[in-house]
Amino acid sequence: MNPPDKYSRTAIALHWLTAALIMAGVVLIWLVDYVPDEQVRRVIDTHKSIGITVLGLAICRLAWRYTHRPPALPSTYARWEHRASGLAHGLLYALLFLLPLSGWLHDSAWKDAGTHPMEIFGLFNWPRIGWVMSLEPGLKESLHTALGMVHTACGYGLYVLLTLHVLAVVKHQWIDHEPELKRMLP
Numbered sequence: 001m002n003p004p005d006k007y008s009r010t011a012i013a014l015h016w017l018t019a020a021l022i023m024a025g026v027v028l029i030w031l032v033d034y035v036p037d038e039q040v041r042r043v044i045d046t047h048k049s050i051g052i053t054v055l056g057l058a059i060c061r062l063a064w065r066y067t068h069r070p071p072a073l074p075s076t077y078a079r080w081e082h083r084a085s086g087l088a089h090g091l092l093y094a095l096l097f098l099l100p101l102s103g104w105l106h107d108s109a110w111k112d113a114g115t116h117p118m119e120i121f122g123l124f125n126w127p128r129i130g131w132v133m134s135l136e137p138g139l140k141e142s143l144h145t146a147l148g149m150v151h152t153a154c155g156y157g158l159y160v161l162l163t164l165h166v167l168a169v170v171k172h173q174w175i176d177h178e179p180e181l182k183r184m185l186p
């Protein structure tokens with residue numbers, strides 16, 4: 001049994017694994033403009049593999065969240081903080097799905113998807129989304145552009161929410177002197 005003021009070990013593992021993979025995937029995309037040309041495909045392919053892994057973890061996290069009640073927020077937190085944390089966590093969950101799904105759709109609408117099969121970490125093939133690949137080329141190109149913009153917008157949303165998330169932890173842990181981090185540490 002985990003203490004009532006702490007997340008379960010599985011929830012903690014899923015949280016930090018997802019966080020580490022998201023950071024790695026984002027850093028790779030930031031680096032893509034600075035790596036030699038012959039490395040670009042490898043960097044983007046690793047980004048895609050990480051993103052699909054995050055999608056798998058997001059499904060596990062949501063399933064765990066629905067079957068295991070998270071610890072209640074401390075009663076010392078203000079009402080607006082309860083509301084803000086519920087909203088921020090809900091939006092973060094939404095992005096955990098929207099980012100990989102928009103990336104996967106964007107990649108499936110890529111004109112060269114047919115000749116460049118997608119592999120997960122070079123280990124096995126990962127399917128593209130068939131109905132997107134079979135669209136008429138002009139429509140597919142427009143969809144590719146639009147989904148790229150959705151993916152980018154979700155990325156910016158993630159930067160904003162992650163910053164707020166970290167600032168909230170800093171406030172509770174070091175300004176209000178609440179044992180905030182302990183809730184999400186083994």
Ligand code: HEM
Nearest residue numbers: 022025029032044048051052054099100103104107152155
């Ligand atoms: C948690 C998962 C993911 C996160 C956080 C993420 C984040 C990002 C970010 C921030 C960008 C840069 C957007 C820009 O500034 O224009 C990007 C680009 C991109 N992402 Fe993702 N992504 C994820 C998953 C995926 C997946 C699953 C795929 C494909 C299967 C994918 C394919 C791409 C592609 C093709 C690009 C454009 C790369 C380029 O040509 O420069 N992403 N992603």
